[in-house]
Amino acid sequence: MVVGKIKTLIFGAGGMLGTELCTVFPDAVKLKHRDLDIRDREKVIETIETNKPDVVINAAGYTAVDDCEENRELAFDINGAAPGYIAQGCKRAGAILVHYSTDYIFDGSKKEYVESDSPNPVNAYGSSKLAGEMNIIENMEDHRIVRTSWLYGAHGRNFVDTMLMLSGKMDKVKVVNDQFGKPTYTADLARKTKELVGLPAGVYHITNEGVCSWYEFASAIIKNTVQCTSDEFPRKARRPKYSVLVNTKTTPMRHWRDALAEYLKRNEAIQ
Ligand SMILES: NC(=O)c1ccc[n+]([C@@H]2O[C@H](COP(=O)([O-])OP(=O)(O)OC[C@H]3O[C@@H](n4cnc5c(N)ncnc54)[C@H](OP(=O)(O)O)[C@@H]3O)[C@@H](O)[C@H]2O)c1
Numbered sequence: 001m002v003v004g005k006i007k008t009l010i011f012g013a014g015g016m017l018g019t020e021l022c023t024v025f026p027d028a029v030k031l032k033h034r035d036l037d038i039r040d041r042e043k044v045i046e047t048i049e050t051n052k053p054d055v056v057i058n059a060a061g062y063t064a065v066d067d068c069e070e071n072r073e074l075a076f077d078i079n080g081a082a083p084g085y086i087a088q089g090c091k092r093a094g095a096i097l098v099h100y101s102t103d104y105i106f107d108g109s110k111k112e113y114v115e116s117d118s119p120n121p122v123n124a125y126g127s128s129k130l131a132g133e134m135n136i137i138e139n140m141e142d143h144r145i146v147r148t149s150w151l152y153g154a155h156g157r158n159f160v161d162t163m164l165m166l167s168g169k170m171d172k173v174k175v176v177n178d179q180f181g182k183p184t185y186t187a188d189l190a191r192k193t194k195e196l197v198g199l200p201a202g203v204y205h206i207t208n209e210g211v212c213s214w215y216e217f218a219s220a221i222i223k224n225t226v227q228c229t230s231d232e233f234p235r236k237a238r239r240p241k242y243s244v245l246v247n248t249k250t251t252p253m254r255h256w257r258d259a260l261a262e263y264l265k266r267n268e269a270i271q
Contacts, residue, residue, distance in 0.1 A: 006197070009053040009095075011038055011086065012060025016156025017100065020190035021059055029053065033060065038082040048089030055197055056090050058083060058099045061129075065104070066236040068125035079128035084135030091140040098193055103149035103181060105130045108240025114248050115147075115203045123237035133203070144196045145203045146189075147245055150217070152263065153186030159214070160221055160263060167222035177215035177227035181243045182207035185259035192253055205245035208256035220260055
């Protein structure tokens with residue numbers, strides 16, 4: 001498929017990843033939350049059928065991991081049921097669906113996870129995202145389910161910006177050193193998405209390369225960070241200790257340190 005000539009429709013165009021996708025797919029039909037609520041099944045299907053896209057990209061989601069514990073029903077409606085509606089629309093329109101899922105579908109009892117490993121989420125967010133994967137697979141075949149992790153980028157609240165903000169306000173910023181994953185830059189993931197459209201249907205693990213703890217990640221952003229344990233920093237949602245996604249299906253993206261350097265430079269240029 002010649003990607004430059006295909007018609008693309010993006011749900012969640014106003015989010016952190018969605019905004020980068022809009023740059024990579026400038027001619028796409030771009031739908032933000034205010035334009036359409038993906039929980040509205042009829043409207044989702046009608047929108048896909050009317051626009052007749054070749055590719056639908058769903059970057060919409062309920063991503064506040066701790067809030068999902070208290071708003072479980074909402075999490076399952078947005079992250080679980082709605083991707084199924086989008087898949088139904090894609091099936092009717094003959095479109096490919098690219099959808100983003102998460103490392104948090106795994107329980108962290110293993111150090112690394114390949115695409116075929118069995119999910120076992122430990123929090124409501126992970127459970128709702130897994131339901132979304134299953135609803136897509138049930139409703140259509142030509143999907144690319146992209147599991148990714150620890151996203152940061154322009155246009156959204158994220159760990160890197162939080163560290164920069166806290167660093168200026170606090171003497172020492174405490175960050176956990178017993179959860180491990182792969183930080184991923186949204187600009188890299190958006191560019192990689194274009195390539196994925198041309199690859200076979202299935203589940204993909206797409207992150208920047210390299211593993212670190214949140215503390216190691218923070219140390220690459222600010223100087224005044226100190227390590228602590230997850231027990232010292234309780235959160236509403238449990239997190240997996242290891243949520244390291246291994247990509248066995250496509251070419252790797254660059255190391256997270258190189259991606260971070262570019263993001264920090266881009267940030268500096270804006271200020
Ligand atoms: N952030 C991460 O670290 C991370 C890690 C792994 C996977 N992911 C996945 O990657 C995808 C993109 O994440 P992100 O970080 O870019 O998230 P984000 O910045 O929170 O963007 C999500 C977008 O979805 C919109 N949205 C929420 N509910 C909606 C609804 N009912 N109908 C339509 N739009 C709705 C939000 O709009 P409002 O803000 O107006 O509600 C927001 O613009 C998500 O599927 C997420 O689960 C993220």
